[in-house]
Structure formats: structure tokens, C-alpha cells
Amino acid sequence: MNQYLFSLHSDGASCQTDMAPEEMQQMFQRIQALESEMKSGGAWMFSARLTESDSATVVRDSNGETLMTDGPYAESKEYLAGFYIIQAADLDAALVWAGKVSACVGRPIEVRAFAGFQS
């Protein structure tokens, strides 16, 4: 079994708050149904939706001192909105799940495998 990260990126424009409440509700239901399917399929390991990126904090070490800044690491319109950690036999299996997630959330999903310890 191999692990994969599915990351969901938002661009500033299609914020979830722009959706009508019924649409949001329907999307959440779809997502829940899919996650149920992933869990019974043995694929789901973890998933999360993240808070707004402008609420992020960046922490840096500078000569032993911890520095903090308010805001995301990268100044860009796109930011990480959420992620899934999946286990799958191979990329083909992972891509099937990713396709379903993408259809559910209406956004592209980036799929990346976990690197092994020996490369």
C-alpha cells in the first residue's frame, strides 16, 4: 500500500462563502458520502478542510530566536484549502479516488505520493 496526498487549492475568486447555502449543503453531503465510501474502501486515512489562508501564521527560526509573521507563506491568490491522505495500491487506484473528490468539490485535485525513506 502506498500513501498519497490529495491537495485542494482555492483561488481567491471561488471562495466557498460565495456559494448559496443550499449548494454548500449539497456539496457537503456529497463529500460525506464520498468519504464514507473511501473509509469502507480502506482508502481514507485522514482529511481536513483548513481555515482561511489569511489567518495563517508563519514561524521562522533566526539564530535561535523564533520569529512570527501574520499571513500565509506564499503571497498568491491560490492557497491550500484542504487535503486528503489516502492509501492506495498504486497511482491508478489513487487517481480514481482523486477523480471522485474533484467531481465532488468542483476543483482540481493535486495528487502526490509520499516519498519513501530510500529514494
Next chain:
Amino acid sequence: MSSSGDSARFEPESVDGPHSGEVSAHGARAPQQELDAEQIGRTFREGSGRAVAALIRLFGDIEVAEDAVQDAFALALKSWVKDGLPSNPSAWILTTGRNRAIDRLRRESLGRAILGDLVREQSLASGEVDDELDPLSDDQLRLIFTCCHPALASEAQVALTLRLIGGLPTREVARSFLVEEATMAQRLVRAKRKIKSEHIPYRVPSESELPTRLPPVLAVAYLIYNAGSGRAPASGVEDRCAGGAEDLCAEGIRLARLLHALMPEEPEVTGLLSLLLLNESRRGARFAADGSLISLREQAREGWNPQLILEGQELLRACLRRDEPGPYQLQAAIQAVHADAARIEDTDWAQIVAIYDELLHMTGTPVVAMNRAIAVAEVDGPAAALTLLEELELDSYYSFHATRADLLRRLERLDEAKLAYRRAAELAPTEAEREFLKARAN
């Protein structure tokens, strides 16, 4: 026209591969070695395709398989000279490569761990050498579908296919696509790394997956053929060397033949082979002695290859019996109608329009609509065709402007025609096309 069956070739990167330390007790026979090296090379290349595919299955790693074959080649150069060519080169390469790979892996601590896994997984069960060359050639199918995996970019798919299935050395693949060898090497390294790191599986897709997995395979073969068909066939020795137009067309057809042999039940595979053969039948007549382009209208049809036409048409008939039409079959059908006409005037344009109607319905792309318009011009006149073109968004496509130019010329709107030819020439992808269009502009 070389159409040497469906065996894939594999040529290792360099003639001087690493030596495994085995010294021939009989010593080197230099003069004879010179003579046999080419024969050995050819026989090796023809037999190594199946061996590479089997080694990838055994070791689960493309690099290990490539190194194994390279080692086997170095040995072949010595032992085939001494003992003659083996009766089954593929089996020889597989056994030798397998043993060399095991030796190599044993020498590396990482390798020992991999070996342990493989023995545990039973894929390296001892004493089953004869069974390892998959008689159904599933290994070659696995390799083709892996090279053409949709998670890889098209240019990576093409590079991997030419390297691993076509057996071309990296420098030849690079030359074929007019990139630096280092660039192509990097492209191959990245693709192989992705296959490994993302765990792209080495398998033949299931029946239900074929609709998404087969098109990229066919597209790669078509792309390889087309990359060669835009240039005149070899006139001199230089072009006959690897990377010339001749080789790419031959590679495309060889690949299509291999696909057809491996998947005889797939009508689109048959359709693609038919299409390539029919296109190839005209290639000799498409270029003048100086390499300039001759239009279909002006080609000397005696220069069309009748055997290729016959074979193409026969394959197409086999497709039609299946009655599962698809884009490649339809394109082949169009070329077959052209092949049926002894002179341009005899062309059944109405039938071509009908086939385009079906193709357009199936694919709906503007380029197909454009090509349909060209046929419509022959049936309903250039004005009708021009109207159809007006609806299309193909401003950056040179062929669109060339088509418009030709229609305008036939309608005697010469100033507009001139402008359109110039625009087409600006956008033309090859020298031959550019010259042809510039000449038309005047």
C-alpha cells in the same frame, strides 16, 4: 519501405557497456569481431524488446532492466562472436540480463534489500527461465501502456516509447524531435522517476479502462509517424541514419504493427495501422526531388505504393466488418477513398464528405470541420466551403489560412488569397511547407 514485422528493438546506450569481468578463454578475434558487430547489434536489437519488458516485470524497475540489457549487450558482443548467434536471442538476453541484474543488486546494500523483496514476492523464482518470456506478449503490452500512461506528459510518453519500445538510444530520440540530447535525457529521467515515485503500476489496463488508456497509446504512435512524415523521405545516407524522417515513419509504423499484433481485437488499433500505411503509401509522391511539397491534386499517382495501399485497404475492410467505428478508422476510410482514385478527378468526394460527417459527429473538432470543408468545396463549390470556414476559430493554424487561401484563389479573390497564403507561410511548421506557401503567394 521497411515493415519488418512486429518485433521491438532495443539498442543500449553505448556499444562499450560495462564488462562483468568474464574474460574469454579464447581471447579476442579482432578481425571477425569487426565483421559481426553489426549483425550482432541488429539481432540483439530485434530480440531485446521482449526481454526488456520481461525484465521490468521481474525486477519492477525500469532502470534495473535497462542496466541489465546494457550488461547483456556487452556480453553478447563477446560471446556471440565466439559461439555464434543464439537460436532464441530474446531468451538469451533475458537470462543473461536477469543474472547480471541479480549480480549488480547483490553488490549494493540497497539492492540486496530489493532482491530480498523480489524473492519473497516470488517474481524471481528460480529455474523457470523458459516461462519468463510471456508467450502472450503481455509484458510488451504492459510496457506500452506504462510508457503512455495519461499521468505522463505527451512528450514524455513519446520519449519513453521510442526509448524502451523502439529501442532507440537517447541521442537518436533527441535528434528526431530536434532537442538537445541532455534535454531528452532529462525528460526520460524525470518520466522514469515519476513512474517509480508515484507508483505507476506496470500492468495492462482492464477492459473497462481501455477507453481512456488506449487513445494515448494510439496518439503516441500517430505522433511519432507524423513527426517523420513532414519531411521528405531519405535522399542520402545521412537521413537514413537514426533520427531522420525515414526512421520516425518506420518507428511509427513498427509500433502500430506491434499494437495490432498484441491487440488484434481492437478496431481502432487496426484503424490506426491502416491509416499509417495509407498515408505512407503516398509519402514518396508528396515531395519533389528538391524536397519541396507536392499537393494531393498534383501528385503523380504512379508514385503511390500499391502494396501499402492494398494492405491498408484490407485492414480497413477487417475494421468495417467489426462495425465499431472510431476516429482512426474513419480517417483511414477517407485515405482509402483517395487511394481508390486513379486520378484526382476520379475521387469520390461525396463519400469523403459523408465520412467527415461521421467523424465530425464523433470528435467535433474544428480541424475536422476544416478538412470536411475542403471536401465540401469539391461537391458544393468553394463558396459553400468558405462559408463553413468562417464559423471556425483556427486563426493560429497555418493549414486553416492555406485552405482559405486556396478557396479564395478559386473564387478569383486574388488579393485576399495572397494575404491568406502569406499568413499561412508565417505560421508554417516546416521549411517545405513554408516554401510551398510562399510560392503560392506569388
